Amino acid sequence: MALKQSDIDICLVNDKPNKKFLFIVSSILRKNNYENIITLSHTRIPLIKLFDPEYNINIDLCLNNLLAIENSKLIKSYxxxxxxxxxxxxxxxxxxxxxxxxxxxxxxxxxxxxxxxxxxxxxxxxxxxxxxxxxxxxxxxxxxxxxxxxxxxxxxxxxxxxxxxxxxxxxxxxxxxxxxxxxxxxxxxxxxxxxxxxxxxxxxxxxxxxxxxxxxxxxxxxxxxxxxxxxxxxxxxxxxxxxxxxxxxxxxxxxxxxxxxxxxxxxxxxxxxxxxxxxxxxxxxxxxxxxNNNNIDNSNINNNEKLDKKKN
Structure with a gap:
């Protein structure tokens, strides 16, 4: 359920969560060529914002936000x-x-x-x-x-x-x-x-x-x-x-x-x-x-190639 320009939300689960661990992860990411890394440790949900230059995508990486996983499951069920x-x-x-x-x-x-x-x-x-x-x-x-x-x-x-x-x-x-x-x-x-x-x-x-x-x-x-x-x-x-x-x-x-x-x-x-x-x-x-009510092809939403073929 994402647009072409959407970012990715990732939840990292750790059995010893703390803000120090968040900065350790940030350091590892920097060493692996991720860019624009911002560590937000004082927000309601501490997270790391970063950019993956290889795939040209923004990423929000949070720590132990387990309810966010449940939210995703709920939306998937709907x-x-x-x-x-x-x-x-x-x-x-x-x-x-x-x-x-x-x-x-x-x-x-x-x-x-x-x-x-x-x-x-x-x-x-x-x-x-x-x-x-x-x-x-x-x-x-x-x-x-x-x-x-x-x-x-x-x-x-x-x-x-x-x-x-x-x-x-x-x-x-x-x-x-x-x-x-x-x-x-x-x-x-x-x-x-x-x-x-x-x-x-x-x-x-x-x-x-x-x-x-x-x-x-x-x-x-x-x-x-x-x-x-x-x-x-x-x-x-x-x-x-x-x-x-x-x-x-x-x-x-x-x-x-x-x-x-x-x-x-x-x-x-x-x-x-x-x-x-x-x-x-x-x-x-x-x-x-x-x-046409039951003929919705969701795959076409983000598939410009298929869309162009239909136009032609």
């Missing part, structure tokens, strides 16, 4: 339920990167936060596309990871959930934007472990200690808000970009062009692929939309 989730998430991620609102370090939202937003929307739309994997877990073994109880359905088939939602990815993309353009962020929190609207007053008090524009309750650490990185300025920018995109789609993509939605040149190949996934169908009275 991906296995309906292929539209993965494509929609990548669309939203590409869109957010193009609008420069997909970087927690730059006081906007992380990709993990956007994953929560997409999952929550797909849980609460009508009819829902995704179930809540944290429900009905009484019979599942409980595991404690970093003082948090971890229990969710890693085999979604056990839930017996079958979606009745037949919207295309393009229609879901548009509806996602509409959903959050009217979402009452001052009243409700994003909680994928609940799968429904939860008023802030009913959330854990610890989650609300730090004022935030968006409250996203982490599915495992209930008092942690991944969305707290977003400033008021970038929150306003997020809503502005959402409404701009809604306007462009509503008034005809053919008139404005896909580059107005995915404005970065590096993302234009992705936006062309989006067109193949029927984003334009919401403008064409949905002619044939349902016929």
């Amino acid at each position: 991906s296995s339920i309906d292929p539209r989730f993965q494509v929609l998430y990548m669309l939203i991620k590409a869109w957010a990167k193009a609008k420069e609102i997909n970087d927690a370090a730059d006081e906007s939202l992380s990709s993990y936060s956007y994953a929560n937003l997409v999952i929550f929307y797909l849980q609460t739309c009508t009819p829902p596309v995704l179930p809540c994997l944290h429900k009905n877990t009484e019979s599942l073994p409980k595991r404690t990871v970093e003082n948090s109880v971890v229990a969710f359905h890693q085999d979604p088939k056990a839930l017996g959930f079958v979606t009745k939602n037949t919207l295309t990815v393009g229609e879901l993309f548009y509806d996602f934007l509409c959903f959050y353009s009217t979402f009452d962020f001052k009243r409700y929190a994003i909680c994928i472990n609940k799968g429904h609207m939860v008023e802030l007053k009913n959330c854990q008090k610890e989650l609300l200690v730090a004022p935030a524009c968006i409250y996203i309750q982490d599915p495992f650490i209930f008092d942690f808000n991944p969305g707290k990185s977003m400033t008021e300025k970038n929150f306003t920018k997020l809503l502005t970009e959402i409404n701009k995109t809604i306007y462009i789609i509503s008034n005809g993509i053919k008139d404005y062009g896909f580059d107005q939605i995915f404005s970065e040149p590096s993302l234009l190949s992705l936006s062309s692929n989006v067109k193949q996934h029927n984003l334009t169908l919401i403008l064409d009275n949905n002619d044939g939309a349902m016929d």
Whole structure:
């Protein structure tokens, strides 16, 4: 679930974790020709940021962040339920990167936060596309990871959930934007472990200690808000970009062009692929939309060679 320019997150597990060990790892990396090495030992999750010149990719290496592994497993489980989730998430991620609102370090939202937003929307739309994997877990073994109880359905088939939602990815993309353009962020929190609207007053008090524009309750650490990185300025920018995109789609993509939605040149190949996934169908009275609902080829998202062949 990565774009062509995405970085890699690596979790190094060590039985004797300490900050000194982090600097030892940094030293080893420098001796092995990695570049731009920055050791962040005082962040919530200590990590090393580096660049691999051989593969031309940025890497975030953290130490013993075991819950991050559980988060990845959770998102993978949701991906296995309906292929539209993965494509929609990548669309939203590409869109957010193009609008420069997909970087927690730059006081906007992380990709993990956007994953929560997409999952929550797909849980609460009508009819829902995704179930809540944290429900009905009484019979599942409980595991404690970093003082948090971890229990969710890693085999979604056990839930017996079958979606009745037949919207295309393009229609879901548009509806996602509409959903959050009217979402009452001052009243409700994003909680994928609940799968429904939860008023802030009913959330854990610890989650609300730090004022935030968006409250996203982490599915495992209930008092942690991944969305707290977003400033008021970038929150306003997020809503502005959402409404701009809604306007462009509503008034005809053919008139404005896909580059107005995915404005970065590096993302234009992705936006062309989006067109193949029927984003334009919401403008064409949905002619044939349902016929294409189950024919999403996720492999084309990052495969420019295949995309070029299809164009020709």
